[in-house]
Amino acid sequence: xxxxxxxxxxxxxxxxxxxxxxxxxxxxxxxxxxxxxxxxxxxxxxxxxxxxxxxxxxxxxxxxxxxxxxxxxxxxxxxxxxxxxxxxxxxxxxxxxxxxxxxxxxxxxxxxxxxxxxxxxxxxxxxxxxxxxxxxxxxxxxxxxxxxxxxxxxxxxxxxxxxxxxxxxxxxxxxxxxxxxxxxxxxxxxxxxxxxxxxxxxxxxxxxxxxxxxxxxxxxxxxxxxxxxxxxxxxxxxxxxxxxxxxxxxxxxxxxxxxxxxxxxxxxxxxxxxxxxxxxxxxxxxxxxxxxxxxxxxxxxxxxxxxxxxxxxxxxxxxxxxxxxxxxxxxxxxxxxxxxxxxxxxxxxxxxxxxxxxxxxxxxxxxxxxxxxxxxxxxxxxxxxxxxxxxxxxxxxxxxxxxxxxxxxxxxxxxxxxxxxxxxxxxxxxxxxxxxxxxxxxxxxxxxxxxxxxxxxxxxxxxxxxxxxxxxxxxxxxxxxxxxxxxxxxxxxxxxxxxxxxxxxxxxxxxxxxxxxxxxxxxxxxxxxxxxxxxxxxxxxxxxxxxxxx
Amino acid sequence: xxxxxxxxxxxxxxxxxxxxxxxxxxxxxxxxxxxxxxxxxxxxxxxxxxxxxxxxxxxxxxxxxxxxxxxxxxxxxxxxxxxxxxxxxxxxxxxxxxxxxxxxxxxxxxxxxxxxxxxxxxxxxxxxxxxxxxxxx
Ligand code: SF4
Numbered sequence: 001x002x003x004x005x006x007x008x009x010x011x012x013x014x015x016x017x018x019x020x021x022x023x024x025x026x027x028x029x030x031x032x033x034x035x036x037x038x039x040x041x042x043x044x045x046x047x048x049x050x051x052x053x054x055x056x057x058x059x060x061x062x063x064x065x066x067x068x069x070x071x072x073x074x075x076x077x078x079x080x081x082x083x084x085x086x087x088x089x090x091x092x093x094x095x096x097x098x099x100x101x102x103x104x105x106x107x108x109x110x111x112x113x114x115x116x117x118x119x120x121x122x123x124x125x126x127x128x129x130x131x132x133x134x135x136x137x138x139x140x141x142x143x144x145x146x147x148x149x150x151x152x153x154x155x156x157x158x159x160x161x162x163x164x165x166x167x168x169x170x171x172x173x174x175x176x177x178x179x180x181x182x183x184x185x186x187x188x189x190x191x192x193x194x195x196x197x198x199x200x201x202x203x204x205x206x207x208x209x210x211x212x213x214x215x216x217x218x219x220x221x222x223x224x225x226x227x228x229x230x231x232x233x234x235x236x237x238x239x240x241x242x243x244x245x246x247x248x249x250x251x252x253x254x255x256x257x258x259x260x261x262x263x264x265x266x267x268x269x270x271x272x273x274x275x276x277x278x279x280x281x282x283x284x285x286x287x288x289x290x291x292x293x294x295x296x297x298x299x300x301x302x303x304x305x306x307x308x309x310x311x312x313x314x315x316x317x318x319x320x321x322x323x324x325x326x327x328x329x330x331x332x333x334x335x336x337x338x339x340x341x342x343x344x345x346x347x348x349x350x351x352x353x354x355x356x357x358x359x360x361x362x363x364x365x366x367x368x369x370x371x372x373x374x375x376x377x378x379x380x381x382x383x384x385x386x387x388x389x390x391x392x393x394x395x396x397x398x399x400x401x402x403x404x405x406x407x408x409x410x411x412x413x414x415x416x417x418x419x420x421x422x423x424x425x426x427x428x429x430x431x432x433x434x435x436x437x438x439x440x441x442x443x444x445x446x447x448x449x450x451x452x453x454x455x456x457x458x459x460x461x462x463x464x465x466x467x468x469x470x471x472x473x474x475x476x477x478x479x480x481x482x483x484x485x486x487x488x489x490x491x492x493x494x495x496x497x498x499x500x501x502x503x504x505x506x507x508x509x510x511x512x513x514x515x516x517x518x519x520x521x522x523x524x525x526x527x528x529x530x531x532x533x534x535x536x537x538x539x540x541x542x543x544x545x546x547x548x549x550x
Numbered sequence: 551x552x553x554x555x556x557x558x559x560x561x562x563x564x565x566x567x568x569x570x571x572x573x574x575x576x577x578x579x580x581x582x583x584x585x586x587x588x589x590x591x592x593x594x595x596x597x598x599x600x601x602x603x604x605x606x607x608x609x610x611x612x613x614x615x616x617x618x619x620x621x622x623x624x625x626x627x628x629x630x631x632x633x634x635x636x637x638x639x640x641x642x643x644x645x646x647x648x649x650x651x652x653x654x655x656x657x658x659x660x661x662x663x664x665x666x667x668x669x670x671x672x673x674x675x676x677x678x679x680x681x682x683x684x685x686x687x
Contacts, residue, residue: 017567017591038597040567190566192658192684194665201666202673203656203683209666214679227674232649237672237679243653252653252680254643256636258668259657260684281639288611289624298636299624301613305563306573306580306604310661312561314568314591322661325558325575330614331629335657335664338633339671345637348675359663381590 003166009405014185014398021047022183025145029058031153054141078418078532079128084168086124090139098177112410147184167411174408180399190315197313205237210367244275254281263291303328310356320382418532426534429501459492461503467493562600580604649677
């Protein structure tokens with residue numbers, strides 16, 4: 001979310017799920033909302049069907065949301081910044097921009113405009129594969145219908161240039177005066193259920209709780225006083241994508257992993273396994289013995305969400321109560337107890353938390369955006385941060401009067417071709433994502449009978465014409481090979497993917513797309529390039545013991 | 551039909567929409583899941599995962615005891631022994647190689663309170679900013 005921090009000064013979804021139906025236009029780009037954020041997609045459908053909003057869907061795959069769209073743009077993987085520059089170009093050329101907003105609330109407009117001028121629809125069409133007329137139409141739909149909301153997810157962020165992608169999204173909203181109004185804004189959809197919260201409370205190497213930077217002297221002084229010890233040096237720690245190579249080099253010798261499964265969720269699994277195997281000491285806390293635990297020296301059994309109290313923060317910044325329904329199984333314990341007891345054993349003073357309420361009270365005391373959030377205020381709807389004090393009602397819409405950084409910043413972004421493009425040997429583009437029925441690495445959903453029944457195995461999506469050329473029929477076994485590895489799975493042949501592009505999930509250990517993907521990272525956000533890599537596809541016989549009908 | 555004996559309001563464990571859910575519970579089982587109509591963010595609606603995706607809670611594969619690797623295999627151990635071992639090893643590695651030789655991952659599946667404590671463990675107790683999670687994914 002570094003892109004939005006640069007543009008606005010805050011990286012979170014600007015608006016609320018409840019105000020989506022007020023949008024007159026919606027641009028959904030790089031979000032397969034109906035599968036990834038199903039209940040939120042109902043609000044988008046409601047805006048379209050009951051309130052007549054104009055919906056523009058831009059995605060390499062013809063996803064379900066496209067069925068509700070006024071206009072669907074089948075954009076080539078990895079070309080979103082060019083597309084968004086193209087929309088901005090048209091908006092400027094046709095004088096559909098919001099001059100008053102630009103003057104009153106933004107900066108760097110002229111420098112940005114100089115770059116956007118280089119993206120006329122014809123050029124953008126050549127880069128993106130979207131017809132020039134559709135680019136013009138999309139620009140008009142977005143700019144002429146106000147308020148207009150933008151939604152995006154990992155189709156925007158999960159690229160080597162994801163940070164730049166997000167900037168182009170923010171530029172478009174600034175150009176049209178859409179930040180800070182109900183039914184408008186820029187709305188990154190957070191994937192896992194508490195991604196927002198784990199970032200908010202400092203689960204990042206560059207910030208303390210509440211996005212207070214580790215290199216800010218005043219912040220360091222505050223935490224040094226509170227912690228009663230000198231703080232680590234004022235430079236960011238390692239990100240996950242830096243920790244793993246550091247482990248392989250021997251710079252990182254021990255890791256403590258709570259509720260994550262990097263062997264499955266990280267790009268290039270073989271590399272992750274090598275790195276974990278190189279550690280002198282690995283501790284895994286989880287509810288199941290996951291693939292990462294194969295490398296652990298100690299495994300600690302954790303409580304699941306229904307077995308503990310606490311809070312989660314959703315994608316619209318709403319802090320909500322998590323309540324215990326029953327005790328954890330056997331000797332399993334909530335992670336907060338495990339961490340507390342470990343800290344005490346390591347001699348830390350003041351770790352006498354009796355319950356999660358007392359931990360939230362400490363968070364509130366140290367974290368201005370959570371300053372007024374306490375357990376007893378969360379019995380109803382929950383509270384949306386920023387909520388600085390006990391009387392504050394929370395903030396459904398960000399940036400209504402000003403941006404945290406002052407003025408919104410226009411940032412020029414040029415189109416960059418993806419780092420690995422198809423060639424003769426690897427002629428297809430592989431992109432990755434999720435399906436509705438499963439969740440991430442399936443640690444939880446793989447153990448729910450009904451969900452396994454609905455989506456039991458990997459199906460690699462192949463376009464009908466590509467399949468015909470390669471002699472692949474629906475349900476055939478195929479091998480997908482990249483420069484890093486090879487997996488075998490069954491094909492699903494239809495017209496949802498575009499020609500030359502195949503799609504896999506990262507849910508299934510048996511056919512792990514992450515054996516194939518690149519571990520190249522966005523230099524700013526450190527998000528891996530999971531959306532685009534080059535592969536070869538061939539039909540293979542069914543593996544031994546698998547019946548063809550199943 | 552089995553009657554649940556209580557209803558517990560909490561939050562769906564899957565995606566970032568964070569739907570409010572009412573778990574209809576008896577013993578260690580969820581028999582039914584509903585959603586409150588008058589409350590954001592979901593106003594009564596749920597998807598297939600929030601409605602039906604809870605059986606993993608009592609799956610026989612759930613970890614129920616700490617495990618320590620002995621002669622290559624993970625073997626059950628009491629909490630005190632497991633936590634003492636972790637504390638001793640982390641302290642030793644910190645003493646030998648410095649705090650930055652330790653890295654921690656917190657989790658987008660855990661609560662705010664749990665993530666907060668994990669970063670506090672990193673910054674205060676171990677003395678490193680090497681803390682991250684899979685939010686980038
Ligand atoms: S019910 Fe579905 S949409 Fe709602 S939080 Fe759970 S997974 Fe997301």
